[in-house]
Amino acid sequence: MRRYRILAAASLLILPALLRGLWYYRGFYQPAEPIRLPSFTQIEPPQPPLTPEAGTTESAGQAEELSGKVIVIDRAHSNQFQLPELDTLTQALLTRGATLQEVNAGDEFESNSFGSSEALFAFSSRSLQSRLKYASAYVVVAPQSTFSEAEIQHVARFVSRGGRLLVVLDPTRGGGGIDIFGFVLSGSAQDVSSVNLLLEPHDLAFSNDYLYNVLQNEGNFRNVFLSPGEPADLTGNLSQVVFYAARSVATRQGSAVLVGDDATFSSSTDRGGGLAAVAASPDGRVLAVGDLTFLTPPYDRVADNSQFIQNLAAFLLGGDREQDLTDLPYLFTRPVQVLTSAAFPVQAETLRALQSLQASLTSRGLPMSITSEPSEGHDLLVTALYKPSDETDPYLASLGLTLPDDQADGMLEVPGFGALDPQGIGLLAAVQDPERTTLVMLAEDEESLTQLAENVGQGFLSECVLQGLYGLCKLGEGAGFQLEESLDFNFDFGLEEPAIELPPTIPVPLTATPPPAPLP
Amino acid sequence: MQGQAQPASGVKSVLLWVLLPLLAGLALATRVPRPVIGLIYLNDSIYAYTARDMISQLDYARQHPEVRGVVLVMDSPGGTVVDTEAVYLELARLRQSKPVVTMAQGMIASGAFYLSVGTDYVVAGPSAIIGNIGVISQLPPPPEVYEDLASTGPYKLFGSSRDAQLRSMEAIKQAFLQAVQLGRGERLQIGPQRLLTGEIWLGTEALRMGLVDEVGSVSQSVERAADLARVAHYRVVDLRQLAELPSAVTYFFFYETPEGVLTPYPRQPGLYLLYVPPWDGG
Numbered sequence: 001m002r003r004y005r006i007l008a009a010a011s012l013l014i015l016p017a018l019l020r021g022l023w024y025y026r027g028f029y030q031p032a033e034p035i036r037l038p039s040f041t042q043i044e045p046p047q048p049p050l051t052p053e054a055g056t057t058e059s060a061g062q063a064e065e066l067s068g069k070v071i072v073i074d075r076a077h078s079n080q081f082q083l084p085e086l087d088t089l090t091q092a093l094l095t096r097g098a099t100l101q102e103v104n105a106g107d108e109f110e111s112n113s114f115g116s117s118e119a120l121f122a123f124s125s126r127s128l129q130s131r132l133k134y135a136s137a138y139v140v141v142a143p144q145s146t147f148s149e150a151e152i153q154h155v156a157r158f159v160s161r162g163g164r165l166l167v168v169l170d171p172t173r174g175g176g177g178i179d180i181f182g183f184v185l186s187g188s189a190q191d192v193s194s195v196n197l198l199l200e201p202h203d204l205a206f207s208n209d210y211l212y213n214v215l216q217n218e219g220n221f222r223n224v225f226l227s228p229g230e231p232a233d234l235t236g237n238l239s240q241v242v243f244y245a246a247r248s249v250a251t252r253q254g255s256a257v258l259v260g261d262d263a264t265f266s267s268s269t270d271r272g273g274g275l276a277a278v279a280a281s282p283d284g285r286v287l288a289v290g291d292l293t294f295l296t297p298p299y300d301r302v303a304d305n306s307q308f309i310q311n312l313a314a315f316l317l318g319g320d321r322e323q324d325l326t327d328l329p330y331l332f333t334r335p336v337q338v339l340t341s342a343a344f345p346v347q348a349e350t351l352r353a354l355q356s357l358q359a360s361l362t363s364r365g366l367p368m369s370i371t372s373e374p375s376e377g378h379d380l381l382v383t384a385l386y387k388p389s390d391e392t393d394p395y396l397a398s399l400g401l402t403l404p405d406d407q408a409d410g411m412l413e414v415p416g417f418g419a420l421d422p423q424g425i426g427l428l429a430a431v432q433d434p435e436r437t438t439l440v441m442l443a444e445d446e447e448s449l450t451q452l453a454e455n456v457g458q459g460f461l462s463e464c465v466l467q468g469l470y471g472l473c474k475l476g477e478g479a480g481f482q483l484e485e486s487l488d489f490n491f492d493f494g495l496e497e498p499a500i501e502l503p504p505t506i507p508v509p510l511t512a513t514p515p516p517a518p519l520p
Numbered sequence: 521m522q523g524q525a526q527p528a529s530g531v532k533s534v535l536l537w538v539l540l541p542l543l544a545g546l547a548l549a550t551r552v553p554r555p556v557i558g559l560i561y562l563n564d565s566i567y568a569y570t571a572r573d574m575i576s577q578l579d580y581a582r583q584h585p586e587v588r589g590v591v592l593v594m595d596s597p598g599g600t601v602v603d604t605e606a607v608y609l610e611l612a613r614l615r616q617s618k619p620v621v622t623m624a625q626g627m628i629a630s631g632a633f634y635l636s637v638g639t640d641y642v643v644a645g646p647s648a649i650i651g652n653i654g655v656i657s658q659l660p661p662p663p664e665v666y667e668d669l670a671s672t673g674p675y676k677l678f679g680s681s682r683d684a685q686l687r688s689m690e691a692i693k694q695a696f697l698q699a700v701q702l703g704r705g706e707r708l709q710i711g712p713q714r715l716l717t718g719e720i721w722l723g724t725e726a727l728r729m730g731l732v733d734e735v736g737s738v739s740q741s742v743e744r745a746a747d748l749a750r751v752a753h754y755r756v757v758d759l760r761q762l763a764e765l766p767s768a769v770t771y772f773f774f775y776e777t778p779e780g781v782l783t784p785y786p787r788q789p790g791l792y793l794l795y796v797p798p799w800d801g802g
Contacts, residue, residue: 005533005537006537008537008538008541009536009537009538009540009541010541011541012538012541012542012545013541013542013544013545013548014545014548015542015545016542016545016546016548016549017545017548017549017551017552019549020549020550020552021549021552023752023753024552024553024554024555024751024752024753024754025555025750025751025752026750026751026752027750028750029588029589029617029618029619029748029749029750031615031616031619031640032640033705035612035615035616036702037609037612037699037702038694038695038696038698038699038702039698040695043691043694043695043698044691045684045687045688045690045691046687046690046691047687214712214713214716214717215712215713215716219683219686219687219690220686220687220689220690221716263713270717298683299683
């Protein structure tokens, strides 16, 4: 009995708590599964695939003859970069013996070869035009201002004659941007619209985007791995290149040089597959590169970037630039000899007239001398009158000219032009072969020849009709610098503007960080 | 006399064996606490002060048995990496004993989404903003030396190189991705390709992608927490009150322009799990 009482008492003791517990609690919480956390300690910042130690990057320049070519770098279009950012490329070019020049927006006030500063009647486009006369390649990086129609034509003509054009854009180098963290950060860019007109004749167009890959990247979604495509000279010794925020480039007939994989997307479409960050024009003379950062340390040492930079340098110097009369006074690429005829020796006035030409040649490191016997390794300037001469006839014969003295009617016959009255006409003819470039200047008399030499020396060809390797120039009173009076030869071939042009500044290599010198 | 003594004995017996145990039992029953579903509100970005408050409340929930479950009611664009991770780890600790449910009331972006994947169940408003997985940071300036500002190492002034900071961000992003994948598990319907874009999605979209479990309200999230905790007839209490925390501290996390316009980006450079909405400059 007592036992039942104890049991009942115990039940009554527990029951309220039990009921209350059952009222509130329906069981025990069981975590659905073991709670798993990220392996924080195992995750390490990704490291870049660095270029193997020096010596494996193939520098074509080591095996090649130093080029002596001139590379013009554009600084005239509000370009968003600093020259030291191109150091790796410029070093590669300098190693190959190239000379670098920059064209600036203020180049209408460029210095002449004697160091004096003189305002010229030229615009930046003209300055660009003059530099492209002797340049082998033109490099445009992150421009913000638009290229004029004249500039686009000059560049297109430059390329059509074998010049190389390299256009580098970078989506982080733009005019627009967002205000964040208290700074206006450049982002979306005007550079695409700036250069696409320049690239349009060459079947290339940048997209206003950036490439990204969220799955396989070099430390960040915008750092994309690229595989080599074509052509072989640009992709030689490459297996993987990394770009650090890159625009994509489209081409219809050209070559995709560096291409992202299927997971590399364009920011403008969020789609991918075969997107190129570097593309070449169909003729291989124009290259559009969608990133600038890969040229700068430390990114130049990642993957095969340094090799690609070497390939770029080789591309810039690999052009076989055709020269023609429109390149005057920069037609010559070797020391120049002025060949005289014994029958018509060079007169003092002609010599004076040639001074301008000599100045422009000197500014490019090309001496000029007078000779009666041409020697190897020299370009040749032949000055003569429309009269037969033993010294000059061989050159004239190769041109297919018929001089007035050989004609019953006293007419000058020029291939392509037909028969012309030689009076008041100067003739220019250029002959190029692997050994030398020969420029023949012919005129009716000494005075005309002097005037022709003056015009050539100063690159003043607006009163000339240029046709291939021949040029016919109006001479005599009313010609020359008195442009307004030019009537008969008022052709507009878009070749020259009526302005005096001094030779460019002495080519000085651009500032490039020299390799560190070993400490004593 | 015996007849009189027996009733007295019976009363005594009832008192001793019935009433007393019952009263004792009732008294004992009061010791069985009414369960509490605690609410932790986050209507701010995640930074030192808000994280400290959240951790205090999580700690309170962990240490008080009557708190049987917790609902994080969030409307936050995220915040700093370190503070987000600190709260995330406290959540994991609490979940070993109590369920935690997220209610995405307005926005659980970036760091706030990071916290949500560290909870058992996520309820979102139909048009709540969900996602924005990733890291943002202002990179330090390129290495330079200054004539009048001396330091003892190339990165003493700014902490790291630009490249190193970018790679640190990538490591943080990888941890974030792992947290999402581990937290959502088989419920996740999209892969890293989509997750890592940093997109934001509406609550309904997020449901289809498996980033949230239900489209609903705060009360539904509380019910879900109670279900998980297996409790009924519970109280719903703001844990800030139980933990006796002062009112939320207002701290100038976001940058304010000299004109007094509050911007959506932080006032100090650093590493952030933060959604910065488009801003027109005020």
